[in-house]
Amino acid sequence: MSQAFVVGQMTVKHPEKWAQYRSQVLATLVPFGGELVFRGEQVQSFSGVNPHPDIVVIRFPSLGDAQGWHASAAYQALIPLRQEAADVVLTTYST
16 A cells, blocks of 8 residues: 655745644544644745745555545535635645
């Protein structure tokens, strides 16, 4: 079984709403074995231009777990808040 990683690249528009979203999203990962790997801010680009200065990486035990998390009622309920708070590109990778 391969692991899956969800990578979010974002530009925060409303810091207060983003803080509210962040305070709730971690609990939605638990039922799917999701684990926050890291959050960070872009320091430098060695090649190309990334339009989003912030990143988050979340690890899941499998692609099915990542898909289940994203489709879950708990996470779906947070998407409107996320959309108000930041411009986000959310992608999934498997290993």
